[in-house]
Amino acid sequence: MKDGFARPHDEESALREWKSKRRARIVQQTLTGASPVFLLAVWELLSRTELIDSRFFPAPTSIVGTFFDMIASGEMLSHVSISLLRIAAGFLLGTVPAVMLGLMMGMYRPMKAFFSPLLMALMPIPTLALMPIIVILFGIGEGSKIVTIAGSVFFPVVINTAAGVANIDRIYIDVAKNYGASPKAFFFKIALPGALPVMMEGIQMGQAIALLTIVAAEMIGAREGIGYLIWSSYKLFLFEPMYVGLILISFFGYMFSLLLRWLKNRLVPWQ
Amino acid sequence: MHAPEAKIAIEGIAKVFYKKKQSILALQDITLRIRDGEFVTLLGPSGCGKTTLLRILAGLEKPSAGHFDVRRTDEQKPLQSMIFQENGVIPWMTVEQNVAFGLNLRKLPAKLVKERTHYYLEKTGLTPFAKLYPKELSGGMKQRVSIARAFANDPELLLMDEPFAALDEQNKFILQEELLRIWEEHRKTVVFITHSIDEAILVSDRIVLMSAHPGRIVAEKRIDLPRPRSVEQIRSDPGMAQLFVEIWNHLQREVQGARSEFKPCKG
Numbered sequence: 269m270k271d272g273f274a275r276p277h278d279e280e281s282a283l284r285e286w287k288s289k290r291r292a293r294i295v296q297q298t299l300t301g302a303s304p305v306f307l308l309a310v311w312e313l314l315s316r317t318e319l320i321d322s323r324f325f326p327a328p329t330s331i332v333g334t335f336f337d338m339i340a341s342g343e344m345l346s347h348v349s350i351s352l353l354r355i356a357a358g359f360l361l362g363t364v365p366a367v368m369l370g371l372m373m374g375m376y377r378p379m380k381a382f383f384s385p386l387l388m389a390l391m392p393i394p395t396l397a398l399m400p401i402i403v404i405l406f407g408i409g410e411g412s413k414i415v416t417i418a419g420s421v422f423f424p425v426v427i428n429t430a431a432g433v434a435n436i437d438r439i440y441i442d443v444a445k446n447y448g449a450s451p452k453a454f455f456f457k458i459a460l461p462g463a464l465p466v467m468m469e470g471i472q473m474g475q476a477i478a479l480l481t482i483v484a485a486e487m488i489g490a491r492e493g494i495g496y497l498i499w500s501s502y503k504l505f506l507f508e509p510m511y512v513g514l515i516l517i518s519f520f521g522y523m524f525s526l527l528l529r530w531l532k533n534r535l536v537p538w539q
Numbered sequence: 540m541h542a543p544e545a546k547i548a549i550e551g552i553a554k555v556f557y558k559k560k561q562s563i564l565a566l567q568d569i570t571l572r573i574r575d576g577e578f579v580t581l582l583g584p585s586g587c588g589k590t591t592l593l594r595i596l597a598g599l600e601k602p603s604a605g606h607f608d609v610r611r612t613d614e615q616k617p618l619q620s621m622i623f624q625e626n627g628v629i630p631w632m633t634v635e636q637n638v639a640f641g642l643n644l645r646k647l648p649a650k651l652v653k654e655r656t657h658y659y660l661e662k663t664g665l666t667p668f669a670k671l672y673p674k675e676l677s678g679g680m681k682q683r684v685s686i687a688r689a690f691a692n693d694p695e696l697l698l699m700d701e702p703f704a705a706l707d708e709q710n711k712f713i714l715q716e717e718l719l720r721i722w723e724e725h726r727k728t729v730v731f732i733t734h735s736i737d738e739a740i741l742v743s744d745r746i747v748l749m750s751a752h753p754g755r756i757v758a759e760k761r762i763d764l765p766r767p768r769s770v771e772q773i774r775s776d777p778g779m780a781q782l783f784v785e786i787w788n789h790l791q792r793e794v795q796g797a798r799s800e801f802k803p804c805k806g
Contacts, residue, residue, distance in 0.1 A: 440629055446597050446621045447641040447692065457640075461631040538631045538672040 326508050334508035335515065348516065351482055351494040354410065358417025359478050363471060366425035370467070373426070374433020375459055387426060395419040396484050408489045416485045421474035428470025432463030465539055468532045475524045479517060494520075545572040545610065546728045547596070547696065552605035554591050554754075564753035565591045569605070571747065571756065576726040580733060580743040582786070584793060588754025589732045590700060596730060597621045597698050611695055617641065620689040621698040625705035628673045628684045635660065635669040637684050641692030659687040662721055679710040683717070690721055696728040703738065712770045715741055723767055736786050741773045748786065750793040758789060 308328045314320045315327040338344040373380040395402075395416050402419070406412040436458065444458045486495025498513035554566040566588040573579050581589040594600040596607065597619060609618055620641060621627075628637050636643075639656040660666045663683040673681055682702055689697055702718070703711045719742060722729065733739050739746045740762055748758040760782065764773070773779050 437626065439623060439627055442597075442599050443621075443623060443627055443629060443640075445599060446619075447644050447688075448617060449644050453644055457632075457644075458629075464631075536631075538674060 323505070324507055326511065331508050331511045331515070335512050338509065338512060344512075346492055347494050347497045347513075350492045351486065352520070354413050354485075354493065355417060355478050355482050357410075358414040358482075359421055359475065360418075361414060362418035362421030362478075363425050363474060366422045366470075366474075367429050367467065370426040370429025370470075371433060371455070371459060371463065373430040374463060375455070380430065387423065391423045391427070395481060399485065399488060403489065413482075413485045413490065417478050417481050420477045420481045424473040424477065425467070425470040428473070429463055429467045432466030432470075433459050435466060436462035465532075465536050468528070468536065472525065472528050472532075475528055476521065479521050479524070483517060544575060546575040546577070547571075547573040547607060547609050547730070549573075549592075549596075549607040550605050552592070552595060552602045552607060554588065554595065554600065555603045566595075566602075567753040567755050569754070569756060573728060573730065575610075575728055578722070578729045578731065578742060578744045580731045580739040580746045581749055582733060582736065582739045582746050582790075583749030583754070584751050584790060585734060586754075587749040587751040587793075589749055591754065593621075593698050593700055593730060593732050596696075609695055613695070617645065617692055617694045619696045619698055620692040620694040621700060622682075622685050622689045622702045624701050625678065625682070628676075628681045628688075630673050633670050633672055634665055634676070634684050637673070638665070638687045638691050640688055655691050655693070656687075659691040659721075662690075663687045663717065677710075678706055679714060682706065682714060686714075686718060686721065694727070696730065697722075699729060699731040701732050701734070704733070704735075711738075716769060718742070719766070719768060736783055736790070737773075739786075740779055740782060741768060741770060746786065748789055748793075757793065760786065 311320075311325065312327050312329060315322045315325050335344075369383065373383055398419065399412070399416055402415050403412045406415050440458055440462060441454075444454050449457065482493070483495035483498060486493040487499040490496040494513050494516050497516075498510050501507065501510035501513065549569055549571040552566060552569040553564070556563045556565055569592060571579075581592060583589050591600060595602050611618070629640070632640065635656060638659055639652050642652040642655060657666070660669055663686060665680070665683055665687060668676060668680065673684065676684070685702065689699075703714055706714065715738060731739075731742060743762050746760040746762065747756055748760070749755065750757045762782070764776070764779070
C-alpha cells in the first residue's frame, strides 16, 4: 500500500485473514459449548455400562429425573427457600456492618490503627471452626446459621471497603477540600462512590464465601436446606439427591454472580 | 508593589518538608503582592516549590512560617477555586455534576446552580457532553470541565496548577485561548503555575520567576501586551522572542545552579 490505496490483491488477503480469524472464533465457541455436553455424555456412558460405580456416580439422566421428582413433591422448594433465606439474612448481616466499618477505617486513620490488628488476627480463622461457639451463643436454630454466614462474609467486605477508600486518588480528596466539602459531603460524594468499585469486588467475594458456608453450616443441626440435602443424602447413600444439591449450589452461585454483576453496572456506571 | 489595593498579600512564607530525619526547605521567604484582577504566573523549573506555594494558597498545605491574606469583596463568595492538573475531574460524577460541584457543596438554590452550570458548560463547549462521565472525554475536554468547575464556583481568586501540562500542543493552544476568553469576562485575580515560558508569556500580566532548592522568587517580568491576546499574535511579536530568550537565560542559570548544588527537593 505504498500509494495509500488498497489494491485488489490486498483486499483479497485481508478477506482471507478475516475469514480465518472468524473460523478460529467459531471453533473456540463450539469447544466451549461442547465441553460440558462431552463430560455429561462420557459420564452417562460410563455409568450405564457400569464402568464406573453407578451407585456413587448415577447417570446424569437419572439425576435429572430425581431433580424433577423433587420439584413435583415440593421438597425442592422447601430446601431452596430456607437456604436462600439464610444466605440473604447472613449476607446482609455481614455486609452492612462491614461496609460501615470499612468506610470508617478508610477515612479515619485512628480507626484503622485500632481495628486492623483485630481483623488481621480474626480473619484467618474459618468461621466454620467457630461454629461450636456460635451455636452456644446463638442456639441451634436459625440464628447460628445466619451468624456463621455473616461472619464469613464480613471479612472480605470490610477489608475491600477499607482498601477502596484508601485507594481513592489523592487528587479527588484535594478537589473536595479545595471546594469546601463538609465531612458529610465528603463521605457521600467522595469516599462512598470512590470506594464502590473495590467494595463491590469484596461483596462478590463475600457472596462466593456465603455459598461455601451455607452448605457446611447446614450440615450441622439443620433439618432443611441445600446443605442438609447434600449431607443427609450422602449419609443415606442416596446419591441422586446429593447431586441435585450440588447442581443447586452451582446454579445459585452463578445466579448470584450475575445479579451482583448487574448491580455493579448499575452502581458504578462511570467505570 | 506595596500598594494598599493588593488582592493577595503573601508575607514571608516558608515551607519545610520532613522526610524521615531529613528536612527539606521547599520555599524560602516568599513575599509577593498581587493586584485585584491581575494574572500572575509562577514560572520555574520543577522542584522550585511553585506547586507547594499554590497548594498553600489553596488551603491544601499549611506554611511553616509566614502568612497570606486575601482581601474579600463579597462574603458570599468562596475564597479560591483551583483548576487542577490532569485527572482533577471526578470520575463518578457526570460532566454537569462536576461543573456544579462547588455550587452544590455551598448549597446554593437549585435554580442558580443550574443557571450558572449551564452558562459555563456552554462557554466551554461542553453542553452536548453534560450527561457523560469523564471516561468518555478526551484530555482536553476533561480540562475544560475543570476550568468550567472553577469559573462556575465564582471565587475571589482562581488558582491554576499547570492545567495544560498533559495536553498535546494543538489542544494546549486551543485551551489557552479559551481560558483567556473566559477569563476576560470578569478578570478575576489568577495565580497560574507553569514551567512553559511560552505559556507564561501568553497568559500573564506578570511573570514571577522562581529558583529551586530552596524555592525563592528571583525576578519578575511584566508582560504589557494588550488583551485579548492570541497564540498567533504572541508568536509573531519580535519583542516577545526577546523576552523569551531573557527568561530562558535566567531559568537556565537557575537550573544549572541547582544541578551543581545537587540537593533534593519536593515540587
